[in-house]
Amino acid sequence: MSEPLADLRGALDGALADLGLPAPKNPPSLESPRQADHGDVATNAAMLVAKAAGRQPREVAEELAQRLAVRLGPALESAEVAGPGFLNLVLSDQWYVEALQTVLAAGEAWGGGGADPVRSVNLEFVSANPTGPIHVGGTRNAAYGDALGRILAFQGHAVHREFYVNDFGSQIRRLGESVQARARAEEPPEGGYQGAYIADLAAQIEGAADLPTDQVAQLAVEIMVAQAQRSLARFHVLFDRWFSERSLHEGAPTPVEHAFEVLDGQGRTFREDGALWLRTTEFGDDKDRVLERSTGEHTYFASDIAYHQEKRERGFDLLIDVWGADHHGYVPRMHAAYRALGGGEDELELLIMQFVHLVEGGERGKMSKRAGEFVTLDDLVDDIGVDAARWFLLARSHDTTIDLDLELARRDSSENPVFYVQYAHARIASVLRKAGPERLAQALAGPPGVPAGGLHAGERALLRRIIDLPDEIREAADRRAPHRIATYALETAQLFSAFYRDSQVVGAEPEVETLRLRLAVAAQRALATALELLGISAPEEM
RNA sequence: GCGCCCGUAGCUCAGUGGAUAGAGCGCUCGCCUCCGGAGCGAGAGGUCGCAAGUUCGAAUCUUGCCGGGCGCGCCA
Incomplete structure (x- = not known):
């Protein structure tokens, strides 16, 4: 089979x-x-x-x-x-028993490998501005992008994860000015940044008061990026590359200039009012967009186009960008620009993350970056832990706003779904320990057989769900919907709990015990795989 | 005004053409001579925002309205 x-x-x-x-x-x-x-x-x-x-x-x-x-x-x-x-x-029971054998034979690979066709995917996510710590919205983006990457990779796709660092432009200058003002004990500039981290930067950067502002800005960015890397690593999110926006403006020609040439070659640009424009309206945007201002400066859009052209030239056959909800208005022009570069319509996917509200005792917290009153990734992890944070951010569809109940998330009891799932996994581990390695090995060695009394309803229901795993993962991958894996994990944990309640495993009739041990192993693998895809730990004991 | 997302149980949300719409929390009530009681269950609770349409069949697709969030720069 x-x-x-x-x-x-x-x-x-x-x-x-x-x-x-x-x-x-x-x-x-x-x-x-x-x-x-x-x-x-x-x-x-x-x-x-x-x-x-x-x-x-x-x-x-x-x-x-x-x-x-x-x-x-x-x-x-x-x-x-x-x-x-x-x-x-x-x-028939015979079908079920053979299906179980298939699951066990697949081992840790069960549920994966469904990519068809296999694609080379560049997955860009988080890409939070280095002008402040990563806040809750960025954390949701991180959890989502990372889980999506795990799912696509498990399906067999080649996944390259990338963080685009906005280390160029006016906001970076403002960051430098804000830090410098702080170092000089002056008021922050108009529209500048505030908060304790600005004071930290001012203290960490030696000579911040006197260095050229550009240099202060670059040093501040370096520190902020390093901090983001630490925070994300702690959140179990790793990137293959941190791509510098600044690098798009270096070299001869610069990648931005190169992208302009590509667009010009396609006949998509024109000059008007002293500015260089891209005719995005030819691809469905509602107005044309400026690439180079009349002052000669390049827009952020120019960087983004150059970045996507650069990714194209690296040879990926699918680019996925995960963006925050506040950038959704930017989607049509980016698609238009990509096509203006000569790219295919289905080679670029822009996924929009909706907002997160933290709820504590029925009240929503505030997250204003400028005011410095935001909850950061580190704050959230300190409060509820990596596993709970990832679970609650991943258990819902990316295109719905969510309220995250901190009070529920920090509970260590079965009322908390992530705890419930992990507990089921640990409990299986405990049962298997109880059986002992020899008995377990013997049970797994087979051959698979149908016990005299046949399979019980609870056994069939649990096994049926385990058999569903490949389809569930395929759906989660195709729909870019990691939350389906969370739903699956919870249902599987519930089915195991019901099975465990009704069916004694260790100490049952030998052939029944064999079947149930095999089933327990398969259930544990399904749970472990689901948790792994979400980046959540699957503990052997709790 | 235009565009995108959302509207499903008291609350938070699953469910993108199928049968009697589900879960978690909250509430009420049960279960410890038994492999993990930090556990396991049962129950109450729903005009799927409203109205038309398509279909053998609609929470799901279409259109219009209502409500909420976000966005509409030669900012990033």
């Missing part, structure tokens, strides 16, 4: 072909029905093809059931047509 659900899908496709029915436009479902009396696997295949074939769905389902019975043989216990044309399949 290869991957169990893939086998079923193959059998279903084959059965449709047997009947001379066209393959449906959308792949038929193979879902675990919520209702227990709807079988182990339900499919809507008959309803999908009935119309095109001009047939009654239930009639098609009946014929499909017969063909599946032939193709699946002893794997299929029964197939029943229900409702408007669903086909509910009950799989």
Whole structure:
């Protein structure tokens, strides 16, 4: 048996072909029905093809059931047509036991490797301005980008993680001025930065009061970047490259100038009012955009275009940028610019993270960077820990704003979902320790067998969920939706808990104990994999 | 005004064409001679913002409205 659900899908496709029915436009479902009396696997295949074939769905389902019975043989216990044309399949214990064997044989690789086709992905995320510490929004971006990277990599994609450092331009000058003002005990400049970290920078930079402002600014950026690297590493987020915006303005020609040449070669730029413009309206933007101001300075947009051109030239076949919600208005012009460079529409994905509100006792905290009253990544990790922070930031879809309940997040009890999942993992480890290494090795050595009494409902339900893992990961990857993995982890932990409650593992009849030990190992792997993809620890004991 | 995101249980949110819409928290009530009780459960609680439309079938797709968040610089 290869991957169990893939086998079923193959059998279903084959059965449709047997009947001379066209393959449906959308792949038929193979879902675990919520209702227990709807079988182990339900499919809507008959309803999908009935119309095109001009047939009654239930009639098609009946014929499909017969063909599946032939193709699946002893794997299929029964197939029943229900409702408007669903086909509910009950799989045999033998099928389940063989599926479990497949899971165990795959080991840590179970659930991964589904990339099709394999792509070379540049994943740019966080990219927070080095004018201040990383705050909660950046932390969510970090957790999301990192988890997405883990999922894509587990699928088999080549993932290169990058942090774009905005170490150039007016805000950096303002940072230098702010630090220098502080060092001179003067008021910060108009629109400058405040907060304790500015005082720290002023103290750390020797001669900050007297050095040229540009130099103070660069030294401050270096310190801030190093701090961001430490904070992110502590949050289990590592990058392959920290890309300097400043570097886009160095060399001859500079990457920015090179990008201008590329755009000019495509005939996309023009001069007006003394400025250089890009005709982004040709690609759906609502107005054209300035690349070089009438003063001769380049805009931030020019840097960004040069950066994306540079990434293109490095040979990635997919660029993903994860941006904060406050930049969403920038999306159309970036897409337009990418196409103006000659890039393909589906080579660049811009993902927008919505905001996070921290909630404590029903009250929302404030996060204003300039005022210096923000909660930073380090503050959050100090408060609730890496695992809880990552869980609560990752458990929800990236395009919904979230309220993070700090009071719940810091609890060490099963009321806290991340604790509950980790506890289930640790508990399995404890059961396996109880069985002992010899007994465990013996159980895993097989051969797989169906115990005399057959499988119980709780065992089948847990195993069914473990078998779902590859599909879940594929969905999470394709939809850029790490939160699905969190949902999966919680459900799997709940199913294990129910199984554990109802079924004695260690000390059961030998062949039953063997099955349950194997199941426990598989459940532990599924949980460990899900947690790993979220960057959350899977403890052996707590 | 225009654009993007959101509107699902008291609260926070899953669920992007299928059957009787789910979870966590909160609330009420149960379970320790038993592999981890820092645990395990049960129950109450919902016009899926509103209205049309498409479909055999809509929380899900379309359109319009209402409500909330964000954005609309030769700033970054």
